[in-house]
Amino acid sequence: MTQGRKNHRLYIGIDVGGTKIQGAIAEETGRILAREKCATPRKGGSAGSVAAIRKVIADLLRKEGARAADLAAIGIAIPGVVDPDRGRVVVTPNMNLTGADIGRRLETRFRVPVVVGNDVNLGTLGEHWLGAARDASSAFGIFLGTGIGGGFVQRGRIWRGARESAAEVGHIVMEIGGPKCGCGNRGCYEALASRSAIERDIRKAVRDGEKTALTDLLDDDLSVIRSGALKRALERRDKLVTRIVRRAAEVTGYACLTVRHLVDPEVIVLGGGVVEACGDFLVPIVRKIVEADRLPGAREGGRVVRSSLGDDAVVLGAVALARQRVGRDPFLTPGTADSMYAEIAAWSVGKITIGGAAYDHDVYIRVDGKVKDRKRCPAEKHGAMHKISLKEVEKMCKGGPEVLVIGTGRTGRVVVGRDVREFLREEEIQLQILRTPLAIKAYNQCRARKAALMHILC
Numbered sequence: 001m002t003q004g005r006k007n008h009r010l011y012i013g014i015d016v017g018g019t020k021i022q023g024a025i026a027e028e029t030g031r032i033l034a035r036e037k038c039a040t041p042r043k044g045g046s047a048g049s050v051a052a053i054r055k056v057i058a059d060l061l062r063k064e065g066a067r068a069a070d071l072a073a074i075g076i077a078i079p080g081v082v083d084p085d086r087g088r089v090v091v092t093p094n095m096n097l098t099g100a101d102i103g104r105r106l107e108t109r110f111r112v113p114v115v116v117g118n119d120v121n122l123g124t125l126g127e128h129w130l131g132a133a134r135d136a137s138s139a140f141g142i143f144l145g146t147g148i149g150g151g152f153v154q155r156g157r158i159w160r161g162a163r164e165s166a167a168e169v170g171h172i173v174m175e176i177g178g179p180k181c182g183c184g185n186r187g188c189y190e191a192l193a194s195r196s197a198i199e200r201d202i203r204k205a206v207r208d209g210e211k212t213a214l215t216d217l218l219d220d221d222l223s224v225i226r227s228g229a230l231k232r233a234l235e236r237r238d239k240l241v242t243r244i245v246r247r248a249a250e251v252t253g254y255a256c257l258t259v260r261h262l263v264d265p266e267v268i269v270l271g272g273g274v275v276e277a278c279g280d281f282l283v284p285i286v287r288k289i290v291e292a293d294r295l296p297g298a299r300e301g302g303r304v305v306r307s308s309l310g311d312d313a314v315v316l317g318a319v320a321l322a323r324q325r326v327g328r329d330p331f332l333t334p335g336t337a338d339s340m341y342a343e344i345a346a347w348s349v350g351k352i353t354i355g356g357a358a359y360d361h362d363v364y365i366r367v368d369g370k371v372k373d374r375k376r377c378p379a380e381k382h383g384a385m386h387k388i389s390l391k392e393v394e395k396m397c398k399g400g401p402e403v404l405v406i407g408t409g410r411t412g413r414v415v416v417g418r419d420v421r422e423f424l425r426e427e428e429i430q431l432q433i434l435r436t437p438l439a440i441k442a443y444n445q446c447r448a449r450k451a452a453l454m455h456i457l458c
């Protein structure tokens, strides 16, 4: 696909992580045209990591059939402290970019402006631009993974603090004299509720003789317990995992109270691997604590929402920062058509065009803008099921849209069952079920976070 090159304002956002480097090339509106990733090199020092970042950028350009000259700017998200004014990395505790002059090196290579920012700050900025905090004037992001990171943005500006280290929510002390934290202090929020802390507590309980389904799920090897395994253990109602993750959720609830009392953000966004996997269990516990706040006047603000962009939050935040750098600040032109979503341009029976790409049978569009083929069903007269199953709807609603638009074909033959309507009501997803031409119009005009299924075969 090369339709993105028309306006010659492409951006690249890169999320540099301790285990992988992922990037995306996007239009100015935030619509992602292509993605690319690679493993973070373990060897070769900072030069090796910079080379890997360069390769991801080059691969993105090649994938999109673009040249560096088609780029307006590049944004790089770094897991550590950065000096955004100089484009330098100050320190990265968990990888080897400390001291790297990354902005200058990439600018020399690609001859476009390059900005660098902290990854969690940029994740919060991404959610503020196009995600769960889109309509809020301020947002505080809390991201629970191996560690716990925080970011604060207000009207499109990252709050940097005096030394680029504001919003380090993971290191507010929540238990005086508590467990040692990676930062050197004791009893930090991160030392109590990060995935590493959860793993540590589970391993200790098992050493003390407690039983857990994880032993079975992970073949007796508890040296690494990923969020997905925690999720599966929660689904099995494992007593030990439920107790420890509930504790982490409670600590997170009180951390949210502290955030609310300190900075009074309009929205608190919860994200990161632990929340992505275990959010259904964790978020209600957090909300209950936050809603029970007794401090007069505080209860109105700081509502807790789940991140809606997932892995894309950081890369889109990097794109937003890149736009700010070249004087195209997405937050200075509110109400414009910034959107991750492609427009559905045209359709006729058996053909639909979405963002320049043509599809010859039913498709669904997820909340992250990805277009997926709907499964064919050769047994049916029109090659696709006319009854949409709950399973299908669950799949297309991955990531929690606010609106689901279903196009029922030219003659309106597609139907959904009562189980589907019930599911959508429970998930608070608004359903618009319309004949396909009207559904396309409704989808294109909808400004909310949206998903769609378009039946086009009859």
Ligand SMILES: [Zn+2]
Pocket (backbone or CB within 6 Å): 170, 171, 181, 182, 183, 184, 185, 188, 190, 191
């Ligand atoms: Zn700490």
